[in-house]
Amino acid sequence: MSLEAFTVSEPLTMGVELELQLLDTLDFDLTPRAQDLLRALDKHPGAWDVKPEITRSMIEIGTSIQREHAALRDELHDLCRQLSRGARKLNIAIGGGGTHAFQHWSEQQIYPTERFHYISELYGYLAKQFTVFGQHVHIGVPNGDDALWLLHALSRYVPHFIALSASSPFVQGVDTGFHSARLNSVFAFPLSGRAPFVLSWDEFGEYFQKMTSTGVVQSMKDFYWDIRPKPEFGTIELRVCDTPLTVDKAAALACYLQSLCRYLREERPFEPAEDDYLVYTYNRFQACRFGLDGEIVDPKTKQRQKLRDDIIRTLARVAEHALDLRSLDANNQIRDSLFDGNDARWLRALRQGGAPLPALVEAASARWMMK
Amino acid sequence: MPETGTPHILPQAPWFTWPDLHQLDPVLGLAAVMLIAVVAASALHRLFKLPRLAGYMLVGLFASPMGMGLLQPADLDGWKPIIDLAIAALVFELGSRLRPRWLIDNPWLAASCVLEGLLAALAVGAALVALGAPLLSAVLAAMVAASTSPVIAMATVHELRPRGQVGERLLMMCALNSMLAMLALKLWPLLSLAGQGTLANDALTWVASALFVVCGSFLLGLLCGWVLDRAARLSQQRASAPVLQIALVMLAATLASNLGLSPLLTLLVAGMTARALMGHRLTVEPYLGSAGAALTVLLFISLGVLFDFDGAREVWPWVLALVGARLLGKGLGVALLARPSGLGWRQALGLTLALQPMGSLAVLLVAHNFHWAEQLPGFDAGVMQALLVAGALMQLSGPLWLNLGLRRVAGECREEMPRVA
Numbered sequence: 001m002s003l004e005a006f007t008v009s010e011p012l013t014m015g016v017e018l019e020l021q022l023l024d025t026l027d028f029d030l031t032p033r034a035q036d037l038l039r040a041l042d043k044h045p046g047a048w049d050v051k052p053e054i055t056r057s058m059i060e061i062g063t064s065i066q067r068e069h070a071a072l073r074d075e076l077h078d079l080c081r082q083l084s085r086g087a088r089k090l091n092i093a094i095g096g097g098g099t100h101a102f103q104h105w106s107e108q109q110i111y112p113t114e115r116f117h118y119i120s121e122l123y124g125y126l127a128k129q130f131t132v133f134g135q136h137v138h139i140g141v142p143n144g145d146d147a148l149w150l151l152h153a154l155s156r157y158v159p160h161f162i163a164l165s166a167s168s169p170f171v172q173g174v175d176t177g178f179h180s181a182r183l184n185s186v187f188a189f190p191l192s193g194r195a196p197f198v199l200s201w202d203e204f205g206e207y208f209q210k211m212t213s214t215g216v217v218q219s220m221k222d223f224y225w226d227i228r229p230k231p232e233f234g235t236i237e238l239r240v241c242d243t244p245l246t247v248d249k250a251a252a253l254a255c256y257l258q259s260l261c262r263y264l265r266e267e268r269p270f271e272p273a274e275d276d277y278l279v280y281t282y283n284r285f286q287a288c289r290f291g292l293d294g295e296i297v298d299p300k301t302k303q304r305q306k307l308r309d310d311i312i313r314t315l316a317r318v319a320e321h322a323l324d325l326r327s328l329d330a331n332n333q334i335r336d337s338l339f340d341g342n343d344a345r346w347l348r349a350l351r352q353g354g355a356p357l358p359a360l361v362e363a364a365s366a367r368w369m370m371k
Numbered sequence: 372m373p374e375t376g377t378p379h380i381l382p383q384a385p386w387f388t389w390p391d392l393h394q395l396d397p398v399l400g401l402a403a404v405m406l407i408a409v410v411a412a413s414a415l416h417r418l419f420k421l422p423r424l425a426g427y428m429l430v431g432l433f434a435s436p437m438g439m440g441l442l443q444p445a446d447l448d449g450w451k452p453i454i455d456l457a458i459a460a461l462v463f464e465l466g467s468r469l470r471p472r473w474l475i476d477n478p479w480l481a482a483s484c485v486l487e488g489l490l491a492a493l494a495v496g497a498a499l500v501a502l503g504a505p506l507l508s509a510v511l512a513a514m515v516a517a518s519t520s521p522v523i524a525m526a527t528v529h530e531l532r533p534r535g536q537v538g539e540r541l542l543m544m545c546a547l548n549s550m551l552a553m554l555a556l557k558l559w560p561l562l563s564l565a566g567q568g569t570l571a572n573d574a575l576t577w578v579a580s581a582l583f584v585v586c587g588s589f590l591l592g593l594l595c596g597w598v599l600d601r602a603a604r605l606s607q608q609r610a611s612a613p614v615l616q617i618a619l620v621m622l623a624a625t626l627a628s629n630l631g632l633s634p635l636l637t638l639l640v641a642g643m644t645a646r647a648l649m650g651h652r653l654t655v656e657p658y659l660g661s662a663g664a665a666l667t668v669l670l671f672i673s674l675g676v677l678f679d680f681d682g683a684r685e686v687w688p689w690v691l692a693l694v695g696a697r698l699l700g701k702g703l704g705v706a707l708l709a710r711p712s713g714l715g716w717r718q719a720l721g722l723t724l725a726l727q728p729m730g731s732l733a734v735l736l737v738a739h740n741f742h743w744a745e746q747l748p749g750f751d752a753g754v755m756q757a758l759l760v761a762g763a764l765m766q767l768s769g770p771l772w773l774n775l776g777l778r779r780v781a782g783e784c785r786e787e788m789p790r791v792a
Contacts, residue, residue, distance in 0.1 A: 024534065025470055028651075031534050040713050088476040090713050091539055107785060358651045 003208040006144035009234030013140035019133040023093040028361040032056035040086040055108040069327040076247035084369040095365035098168030098182035098242025133243040138235035144201025152272035159287035165241035167343030179291030179344040192224040255330030259322035422770035431675020457666035459624040461525040466642020479712035487704030488548040492517040494700030498692040508751035514555030520730025523769035535783035588636035595623040596644020678763035689757035721781030728769025
C-alpha cells in the first residue's frame with residue numbers, strides 16, 4: 001500500500017480535537033453512554049463534529065477549521081454548551097482531564113465499530129486501558145515536505161505541551177506522582193513514540209511502504225506518534241496534550257502551538273536534526289513526571305533548564321507572531337498558567353484538601369461544563 | 372370415618388408429613404426457609420440462569436400454604452418491623468439515586484413519566500370496566516396497577532448493576548408512579564364516597580387529609596435527610612455511617628407511619644435530601660446493601676409467602692386483561708415520547724419490559740399488618756382478587772422482566788467476566 005498524496009492546506013490554519021469523559025451523575029464513574037449522547041447530538045447546528053472513541057465512555061469532538069483564537073474559543077464554547085445541554089438531558093456529566101481518576105479499565109466496553117473491534121483484538125487489554133483522554137491539535141501546512149520539517153522542528157517543544165496541558169495525576173484510584181500519567185498508557189503501544197527522522201515526503205512514503213509491506217501497519221492511523229503528519233487533512237497533528245479541564249485552556253494551547261509554528265516557519269531559528277532526539281525521551285519524561293517543574297536538556301547546547309523558564313523564553317520569542325495571529329490573549333493565558341500551575345496541580349490540591357475521588361471528578365466536570 | 376373397603380393393614384395417615392414449623396416457632400420456620408432459600412436460589416441460578424430474587428420468592432411460595440404449608444402469612448406479622456426496614460432501606464436508596472433536576476433538564480422525560488403511568492392506568496381501568504368490573508373499583512385497581520414495584524426494581528438493580536438510560540429511567544418512573552399509586556390509595560375514601568353520593572359533606576376533609584399526607588411526608592423527608600447530614604457531620608466517623616443510615620431509615624418509616632403520613636414519600640424525599648446535602652459522603656449501597664443482604668432474602672421469601680393466587684380460576688380473564696392492558700399502556704407511554712426524551716427504540720422496549728414488575732408492598736408500608744386489602748372497604752372483591760393475583764404474578768416474574776429488559780434488550784448490564792483461579 002502506498003502513501004496517499006499530501007493534501008494542500010492553508011498554512012497555520014488549525015483544528016482542535018478533544019477526547020472527553022462521559023460520567024455518571026451519581027458516582028461520577030465513567031458510564032458507557034456514547035451512543036445515547038451521539039444520538040442526542042445528531043442534528044446539532046454547529047460546524048463542529050462529534051464522534052465515538054475506542055470505548056463507550058468516551059467521545060471525541062472536533063472543531064471546524066479555524067484561523068484565530070477568538071473564533072476558535074467561541075466555537076469551543078458553543079460546542080461545550082450544546083454538549084452539556086445534551087448530556088444533562090440524558091442525566092450524564094462530561095469532563096475533561098487526561099485520565100479518569102478512579103475508573104477500572106476492565107469495566108470499559110469497546111465501542112461497536114469495525115475499527116475499534118480490530119484494535120481491541122490486536123492489542124487485547126491495552127485497548128481498554130487506552131481509555132485516556134487527549135487533546136489533538138492540527139496545524140495546516142502547504143505540502144508534505146513542510147509538514148515533516150515542522151514536525152521535527154516542533155519535537156523539542158513537545159515537553160511544553162505535555163507540562164502545560166497535564167491533567168492526569170490519578171490512575172485507577174491512585175496518585176501516580178506524575179503530572180501526565182496518560183502518556184504512559186500511550187507508550188504501551190508498539191507504534192508510539194516519535195516519527196522517523198525523514199524530511200521529505202518521498203522518503204516518508206518509502207518508509208511507509210516498507211512498514212505496510214511488513215504487515216505491521218495498514219494506514220497512518222496505526223501510528224500513535226506524538227506528532228504525526230495527516231496527509232488527508234494536509235496537517236501535522238500534535239497528540240501529546242491531555243484534555244484540559246476547560247475549553248479556554250484547550251483554545252489557548254492550540255493558539256500557542258499556532259504561534260510557535262509561525263515562528264519556526266518564518267524565522268527558521270534552527271534546522272532539525274536526528275540528534276535532537278537524543279534527549280527527546282528524557283525531556284518528555286521530565287514533563288510527564290514533574291510538569292512545569294521538570295528539568296529539560298537543550299539538544300543543541302546540552303544545557304539544563306526548568307521547563308517553566310523555557311516556556312517563558314519561548315513565549316517572548318513568539319509574541320510578535322502571536323500578535324499577528326491575534327492570539328496574544330491565548331499566549332497571555334498560557335503565561336498566567338505557568339504561575340497558577342497546570343490542571344494536575346489543581347486536581348492534587350483538591351485531593352489534598354480532603355475531597356474524595358468522585359468529588360474531585362465532579363468538580364472537574366463542573367469546570368468543563370461551565371457550571 | 373365411613374367404610375371405604377380399604378384394607379386395614381394400610382396406614383391411615385401418610386408416612387411423612389412436613390413439620391408444622393410455624394406451630395413450633397415462627398422464627399425457627401422462617402430461619403430454616405432462609406437457609407434453604409439461599410442454597411436453592413443459587414442452584415436455580417446456576418442451573419437455569421433464574422435470577423436469585425425469583426428463586427427466593429419461589430422458595431417462599433413453596434413454603435406458603437399454597438405449597439407445603441411450612442409457613443402461614445400470619446407468621447410474618449411478627450417479622451413486619453424487619454421486613455418494613457428492608458423495604459424502607461430499598462426505598463431510601465431509591466430516593467438517594469434520583470436526581471430531581473433531571474426532570475427539569477429533560478421535560479420530555481417528566482412528561483414520559485406521567486404518561487406511562489397515566490396510560491397504564493387508563494388501559495387497565497378500561498379493560499376491567501369492559502369486562503364488567505364496577506367503575507370505582509376499576510379506577511382504584513388501575514391506579515395501583517400503574518405502579519412499578521420499587522422493591523423488585525431496586526433489588527434487581529443491585530443484582531444486575533445496569534449502567535445506562537434504561538436503568539436510570541426505570542428508577543425515576545418507578546418512584547413517580549409509586550407515588551401516584553400511593554396518592555390514589557389515600558384518595559380512595561373520597562372516590563368511594565363519590566359513589567355513595569355523600570361526597571360534598573366530606574370532600575373537604577379528605578382533600579385536606581391528602582394534602583396533609585403529601586406535605587407532611589415531604590417535610591418529614593426533608594427533615595430526616597437534614598438530620599442524617601448533621602448526624603454524619605457530628606459523628607465524623609466513616610464506620611458509623613451505615614448505622615446512622617439504618618437508624619434514620621427506621622426513624623423516618625416509623626414516624627411517617629405513626630403520624631399517618633406516607634412512608635414511601637417520606638423515605639424517597641429523605642434519600643433525595645440526604646444525597647443533595649451530603650453528596651459523595653452518602654454511600655448508601657455498600658453499607659445498606661451488605662448489611663441488608665439478609666434482609667433482602669427475608670423480604671423476598673416473605674413476598675413469596677404472601678402471594679395470593681386464591682380465586683385465580685375465577686378471575687383469570689380479569690388478571691389477563693390487567694396484565695396485558697398494563698403492558699400495552701406502559702409501552703405506549705414510553706414509546707410516544709421515547710425519541711424526544713432521548714431514548715432509542717430498543718431502549719424503549721427494554722424500559723417497557725423493565726417497568727412490568729408490579730407491587731403494592733412499598734406503597735402500603737403504612738399498613739399495620741400484611742392484610743392491606745381489608746383496609747379498602749367497598750373495594751369490589753373480584754377486582755381486588757384480580758389485582759392481588761396479577762400483583763403476585765408480576766412480582767414473581769418481576770426479576771425475569773427486569774433481566775429481559777435491562778440485560779437482554781437494553782444491554783446495560785456488564786456480563787460477568789470469568790475469573791481465573
